[in-house]
Amino acid sequence: MQQKQNYPRYRLKKYWIVALSWLVVINLIAFLWHLGSTSLVDETEPLFAEAARQMTVTNDWITPYFNGVTRFDKPPLIYWLMAIAYKLIGVNEWAVRLPSALSAIALTMMGFITLQRFGILSDRRDPAQNNQQKPSQQKQTQLSLAAFIGSGLMALNPHTIIWGRTGVSDMLLSGCMGCALFCFFWGYATTEENQVVSGNSWLGMPNKWYLAFYVLLGLAVLTKGPVGIVLPGLIIGSFLLFTGRFWQVVAELKLVVGALIFAVITIPWFILVWLRNGQAYFDSFFGYHNFERFTDVVNGHAAPWYFYFLIVLGLFAPWSVYLPVAIAKTQWWRRNYWRKQLRSNQLGIFAFCWFISIFAFFSVSVTKLPSYVLPLVPAASILIAMLWSRFIVDSKPKSDRSLLVSILFNLVLAIALAIAFYISPSLVGKDPATPKLSRLVADSSLPISGTLVWGLLACAIAFLATKVKYWRWIIVANLIGFMAFVSFVLLPTVFFIDTHRQLPLKELAQTINQVQQESEPIVMVGFMKPSLVFYTQKPVLFFKNREKFTTYAKENGDLSKSGKTLLVGRPKDIKKVLDLEIEDYQPIDERGVYTLTRIKLSE
Numbered sequence: 001m002q003q004k005q006n007y008p009r010y011r012l013k014k015y016w017i018v019a020l021s022w023l024v025v026i027n028l029i030a031f032l033w034h035l036g037s038t039s040l041v042d043e044t045e046p047l048f049a050e051a052a053r054q055m056t057v058t059n060d061w062i063t064p065y066f067n068g069v070t071r072f073d074k075p076p077l078i079y080w081l082m083a084i085a086y087k088l089i090g091v092n093e094w095a096v097r098l099p100s101a102l103s104a105i106a107l108t109m110m111g112f113i114t115l116q117r118f119g120i121l122s123d124r125r126d127p128a129q130n131n132q133q134k135p136s137q138q139k140q141t142q143l144s145l146a147a148f149i150g151s152g153l154m155a156l157n158p159h160t161i162i163w164g165r166t167g168v169s170d171m172l173l174s175g176c177m178g179c180a181l182f183c184f185f186w187g188y189a190t191t192e193e194n195q196v197v198s199g200n201s202w203l204g205m206p207n208k209w210y211l212a213f214y215v216l217l218g219l220a221v222l223t224k225g226p227v228g229i230v231l232p233g234l235i236i237g238s239f240l241l242f243t244g245r246f247w248q249v250v251a252e253l254k255l256v257v258g259a260l261i262f263a264v265i266t267i268p269w270f271i272l273v274w275l276r277n278g279q280a281y282f283d284s285f286f287g288y289h290n291f292e293r294f295t296d297v298v299n300g301h302a303a304p305w306y307f308y309f310l311i312v313l314g315l316f317a318p319w320s321v322y323l324p325v326a327i328a329k330t331q332w333w334r335r336n337y338w339r340k341q342l343r344s345n346q347l348g349i350f351a352f353c354w355f356i357s358i359f360a361f362f363s364v365s366v367t368k369l370p371s372y373v374l375p376l377v378p379a380a381s382i383l384i385a386m387l388w389s390r391f392i393v394d395s396k397p398k399s400d401r402s403l404l405v406s407i408l409f410n411l412v413l414a415i416a417l418a419i420a421f422y423i424s425p426s427l428v429g430k431d432p433a434t435p436k437l438s439r440l441v442a443d444s445s446l447p448i449s450g451t452l453v454w455g456l457l458a459c460a461i462a463f464l465a466t467k468v469k470y471w472r473w474i475i476v477a478n479l480i481g482f483m484a485f486v487s488f489v490l491l492p493t494v495f496f497i498d499t500h501r502q503l504p505l506k507e508l509a510q511t512i513n514q515v516q517q518e519s520e521p522i523v524m525v526g527f528m529k530p531s532l533v534f535y536t537q538k539p540v541l542f543f544k545n546r547e548k549f550t551t552y553a554k555e556n557g558d559l560s561k562s563g564k565t566l567l568v569g570r571p572k573d574i575k576k577v578l579d580l581e582i583e584d585y586q587p588i589d590e591r592g593v594y595t596l597t598r599i600k601l602s603e
Helices: 002-032 045-058 077-089 093-118 137-155 158-164 170-189 208-224 227-243 246-253 255-277 279-295 307-315 319-329 335-340 347-364 370-393 401-422 437-443 446-464 468-515 531-536 546-555 571-577
Strands: 522-525 541-543 564-569 582-591 594-601
Touching: 002 093, 002 137, 002 158, 002 468, 045 077, 045 093, 045 531, 077 093, 077 170, 077 208, 093 137, 093 158, 093 170, 093 347, 093 370, 137 158, 137 370, 137 468, 158 170, 158 307, 158 370, 158 468, 170 208, 170 227, 170 246, 170 347, 170 370, 208 227, 208 255, 227 246, 227 335, 227 347, 246 255, 255 279, 307 319, 307 347, 307 370, 319 370, 319 401, 347 370, 370 468, 401 446, 401 468, 437 446, 437 468, 446 468, 468 531, 468 564, 468 582, 468 594, 522 531, 522 546, 522 571, 541 546, 546 571, 564 571, 571 594
Parallel strands: 522 541, 522 564
Antiparallel strands: 564 594, 582 594
């Protein structure tokens, strides 16, 4: 008798051991494995890394600087976290990327526990069953499957892996915003209808989940500015209007207390940076990097209206092929049905509002970048996980035409990727930093590895698609295939690119630190590679063409005591510079396409 009583507790413990093991494996593969083993990627990553390093050098934690110039692109949270990591583990690539990796891990884990609790796609055939407080064994299995599948999709996709391994602010924003939205839904779903505060009182203390929501919302704004509150506001507002609970939840949220928490987190730094830098900060950050990015093309990042359809299809592959049917299965147009559901049954429609709000907002924005829609990945993962978990637990699965079409697209995509990797050497474009890239790719094992991984996955999908009872294994095959892709193709590709593109400049920076004389300036011509500043930990003068360098040379020939300058660039760029009146020059080192030369200008 005692054994029977303890059996459910034993099973629960065993389940959470398996769940924790799953989360460790997917997060290790996606975000931590070889995280700091490659050099920083020009152009953006070193800008963040160096601005954070400057904070540790100057102890100025208010105004970010890069190469002696203020950097107002982003608020300070990403710089602060990198700087803290520098203090803990040293100034290195691990510290630069750790905030992004931890943000992705937190988002994946929060997605797991949310789906484990609320991840059921409601059964429209039996509304009464949907409103049962205690789920049946089948529903509990569906919840568990949704949690495993959803967390796997959140971690194992190109979009999340790329930015989860890059030391910029995008993954931190996605982590703060995504976890804030998860906390909001927890607060919303765990408040029973009979506990809803009557009236319109905005005073009082919200529940613990809403409190966490406000804190994370403030951190999102400290990561990337107004977008950190605008997007959650659009998502939550559209969701509450759709479900008809807008004013009820506004009363629950206790906006006065929430606004105070949010203000305490966000406002102090904005005041301090304004007092330190005045109107220049507002014009740069709010004007150029926020308002102008939405209303005009910034830095040449223009794209057609369908840009994000392609981005989601490619960077959320292979799961993206299931998004249309997953969205359709929510039957979002049945508003009256969704309004009658218990709050805990509304995760599907919440994920729909989440996905659509972000996708529409950035599609309207004039400036477009792939990273902008990164925060919609958790919502897309939820929708697909709920679709597949429901299909898998069905004891007698029936052929679903829409799902079959998606499976066929999955097969076509896998075949297309296998072919693309096979012919990849001919598809590689020109890169001035790696002029022989196409030949190097052809000589590597990457094309064969990519062809094998996606080819084997295509074969598996083709076999499993032959019978409906095998369909439930297709999502498992995709997860295994994608983990193989990350392990045997994606990470080796990162090392390959680093060896031929980034590492030479890092090695040249080490040479500079060894040979630089007192007060000798460092000049780079032709390229602007911010990683040179980070790895030398010294200011660098960048000139894109000879004319600008000529002006500098004439005006600053005696900048150092010896009148000498360390010059970095491609040989053809160096040759152009040497056409000036040079008293002498001394080639010092050559790595990749870059040459390091010491020159002395004639007086």
